Structures are given as structure tokens and as C-alpha cells.
């Protein structure tokens with residue numbers, strides 16, 4: 001892929017060593033996704049950011065270096081010690097705090113963060129209708145929740161709508177993937193956020209090409225790279241969704257708490 005094209009769309013991410021980014025991205029190139037997302041986020045030095053499902057924490061390092069924010073790098077499956085070693089090697093130990101925790105049982109105070117950022121991880125837990133109300137508890141008033149992930153360009157309602165190239169893998173890897181408008185509705189119906197951005201990632205085509213190229217380079221089998229290379233109609237894409245916390249009170253349905261009343 002032309003380096004100039006990448007530099008033009010992703011000037012910040014292009015400054016990082018491509019081999020380092022490739023080795024530490026657990027899905028698509030995490031810095032391309034993140035740079036696209038942060039173009040629409042009002043991040044300022046000193047803000048507190050939760051990088052949820054941070055994987056190998058290079059997104060957290062990027063956020064600290066590029067925006068001067070303090071980042072809690074949270075992932076349930078990646079060792080906090082390994083992430084800390086990477087954070088120290090990047091000289092970000094004063095600004096990035098690594099933590100192993102489940103996105104559904106977070107150890108933070110309410111209204112603690114200015115922004116919650118989730119790159120290529122939200123589909124693991126966020127399709128649950130009750131997840132947005134849960135995670136919004138940790139956002140300050142007016143704070144942003146921002147996700148970048150994979151989407152479809154048209155919603156699959158029934159199995160006969162699954163395109164031929166996805167049929168073999170659909171019920172393993174794809175049944176929880178949705179369109180941008182599906183996600184927008186999921187968030188808007190709660191009234192807890194004002195959706196500010198719901199659109200394809202800038203450079204979605206570059207993200208796709210880079211992903212296929214990275215897997216070819218590593219000679220690895222990957223169902224996702226396979227699907228992207230078979231997808232001639234661009235049925236699979238990448239999106240960003242950003243919501244600003246409204247003043248609406250959060251109601252989390254909790255049977256145990258209700259039965260004690």
C-alpha cells in the first residue's frame with residue numbers, strides 16, 4: 001500500500017514503527033482505527049480515558065503520547081505486567097495504568113472518566129442491551145463513549161440473507177456483527193447518550209487493505225482476513241460511533257436489589 005496514502009489519512013499513526021504496530025495489534029491495525037476515532041473526540045491533556053479491551057495497550061500508549069491524557073489500559077485476558085513492560089518501554093509509565101479486569105465488572109468510581117474508548121473489542125460485550133447503561137455509569141456528565149469496530153453495510157435479519165462468502169463462518173464469527181444504524185438505535189433508545197458520530201471509519205478501505213496485507217505478510221490463517229479478501233461487494237466495513245453522555249438518570253435493572261425493597 002502506498003505509504004503516502006497512509007500518511008495522508010493517518011498522519012499520527014504513520015509515525016509509529018509498522019512492525020511494532022503489526023505485532024501488537026490483535027485485530028485490524030489498532031492505531032489506524034484509533035486515529036480515525038480520535039479525529040472526532042475532544043481529548044485534552046490531563047483528561048482521564050478508559051481504553052477498554054486495550055489488548056496489548058499500544059492504543060493507550062498512542063493516546064498518552066498524542067493527546068497527553070491519562071489512560072487506564074484495561075483488558076481481561078492480556079497480562080497487566082506484559083502491558084506495563086510495553087508502557088515503560090514507550091516511556092509512558094506516568095500516564096498509562098495497566099489493569100486486568102472484565103469490562104462487565106469494572107473497579108472504578110462512578111463519573112470517573114472523560115472518555116471511554118473501545119477499539120475492536122466492543123462486540124465482545126457491547127451487543128448486550130444493558131451494557132451501555134452499565135458503562136455510562138463511569139462517564140462524567142458530557143463525557144464521551146467512542147467505539148471503532150467492524151460492521152456490515154446491510155443488516156442480516158435471517159440466515160438466508162447471509163452472503164455466500166460468509167456462510168461457512170457466519171455462526172462462529174459473524175452473527176453478532178451489525179450495521180451502523182443497528183448500533184445507533186441500540187444506543188439512542190436508552191436516552192443515555194446523544195449520538196454525535198455514526199459513520200464509516202475515515203480510510204475504512206485502507207484499514208481493510210492493511211489488514212489483509214498484514215495477514216499475508218505473517219502467513220497466518222485468519223477467518224477475518226479470509227472474509228475480507230473474499231468480500232468483493234464491500235459487505236464488511238469498519239465504523240465509528242461516538243456518544244455524549246446526556247443528563248438522563250441511569251436505571252440498571254437489578255433483580256436482587258429490587259427484591260430487597
Ligand SMILES: C[S@@+](CC[C@H](N)C(=O)[O-])C[C@H]1O[C@@H](n2cnc3c(N)ncnc32)[C@H](O)[C@@H]1O
Pocket residue numbers: 024025026027028029030052053054055056059074075076077078101102103104119120121124125
Ligand atoms: C480483537 S482484540 C482487540 C484488542 C485491541 N483493542 C486491538 O485492537 O489490538 C479484543 C480484546 O478484547 C478483550 N476483551 C474481550 N472481552 C472482554 C471483556 N469482557 N473484558 C475486557 N476485555 C475483553 C480481549 O481480551 C482482547 O484483548
